[in-house]
Amino acid sequence: MNASEPAAAVASGPGVKLYGLLAEFATSEQMVAAVQAARDKGYQLMDCYSPYPVGEAADALGFPKSEMGTVMFLGGLTGAVSGFLMQYWANAYGYSLNIGSRPYFSWPSFVPVTFEMMVLTAALTGLFGLIALCGLPCYYHPLFNCPKFDRATRDRFFLCIEARDPRFDPVGTREFLQSLQPLSVEEVPE
């Protein structure tokens, strides 16, 4: 599908696959209220888009807690353990040096590097974990077909109910979204 064609004109024809319906709101409160209403209606597959984080929206979408804490904890733990063992092996077995007659396994002097390795791996797991769990990089997404969606990173708040949702119905869902007083409702072609 050609992304530059007006979405509504294309999508309304028969045989065109829909990704979902996109409602545009002027404020974050309206968006949050819309998600709550959609959830009460029984919709499951939907997402909100905003220029800055709106925690209430994520709560209303049923994502109260991010998994990133666990991911980064495991990353940091891996780094700390492997960093410590690496030093132990290098200075006790790989290349054992007698420094001031201290034992080869003089663990207190391994603490700084263990800490640095923990921070390094936790941060890198954070970055790559975030990218991977969010499915990024994602240079094509159906939402980018909507010209209005450009404002999701500037000054508009969007709710998109996806066509995969079992309760989705092109006419009924549109009527429902219209009842929430959005600025516009658009069809998102796949």
Add this chain to the structure above:
Amino acid sequence: MHPLVQRPHTLVSVGEALGEVVFKPHPRGWWLGFLAGFALLQMLMVAIAWLFYAGVGIWGINVPVAWGFAIVNFVWWIGIGHAGTLISAILLLLHQKWRTSINRFSEAMTIFAVMCAGMFPLLHMGRPWFFYWLYPFPNVANVYPQFRSPLTWDVFAVTTYFTVSLVFWYIGLIPDLASLRDSAPKKIQRIIYGILALGWRGSAIHWRRYEKVYLLLAGLSTPLVLSVHTVVSFDFSVSIVPLWHATIFPPFFVAGAIFSGFAMVVALAIPVRRWYHLEDFITDHHLDLCGKVMLATGMLVCYGYFSEVWMAWYGHSLYEWGTTIERLFGPYGWSYWCLIFCNLVVPQILWSRQARRSDFWLMVVSIFVLIGMWFERYVIVITLSREYIPAAWGRYAPTIWDYATMFGSLGLFLTLFFLFVRYLPMISMAEMREMLPKSQGGGGAHSIMENAP
């Protein structure tokens, strides 16, 4: 309560003021800063080329002062970097919302300062092309670094610090890059910013993960920044040189780092906010707070100077006290009094609220502090010229190549900084939008991590 954003900005006008400047022609001041930096960078290139050809003998280093300018500049630059992390991480955790105006370009400052810092030990190695020997890697000689040495810790500390700062900065940039992608007038700009933005679309689920990562990175960077300068101070204090072997070194170094780093933030913020008309976002109130931080950390540093002399006198060690007398009144005594003037006397101006709110006086104090903190490291390093037995005493004088490398590193820093200001939003748009009151469409003065359970 001072407003952190002047005038009734909206979500759109924040984007225009902060983001869309990168699509507009350069202001004249930008050229001034960039060309000055670029000219100095050429000097660095010449100095490094000659160093690679002729070796470290072109510098003034000798025995006993084997480190010379290289370590002075290393510690100076890495200290400057620390303010960026303090602003972006520690002030975030402490809910200091005024940090939002200055955190992005302070983080950029951190990255560029650490690049300048990291260059000096590498150049000082003599054969910099073997720099990877600093890291443990499987090799036929079966040789590994000595992990009981603070110098090895330093390699890991600085590498981690640079990487984590870069990760923190980039994660902060992703939503802004997406915003630039969506507002760029030219196709090439949409493509480049689009690639860098990774296809970010501001999903609520993504934001929740994003905030959690941001919060955890702030939590990780806080001990990290303290550990980095602590390890840098271990380079000195683990030795047995009089006046170096002191337990005050780690906190003393960290306070000095933040002192000089804030001076650099202020020295960059004042001209840049004027050239880019950012007075609405970096208000006099922000600079006032930076002035207070400088005053507080400056007094901590001065307590360190007092403590060094006091401990030497009270400790009844011949060498500690003798080295102190040499430091104060020996051949390099002038540098000690320079440092006292720049770091103790001049910053007292900041007690005045009027001075903290004046561009001129803040700039004057910042430049004195930057010079003073450079002298502090010089004074510490030059201690090696007269320590234990007089037979081992010596003199140290930098050569023209020392100066070329030092000022050249400033050129590298300025070049990178002005390229950053030119092509990336220097104040976070997403965080600023969230900072706006709800009546102006914002998130009601939320800061970026407050939705992160």
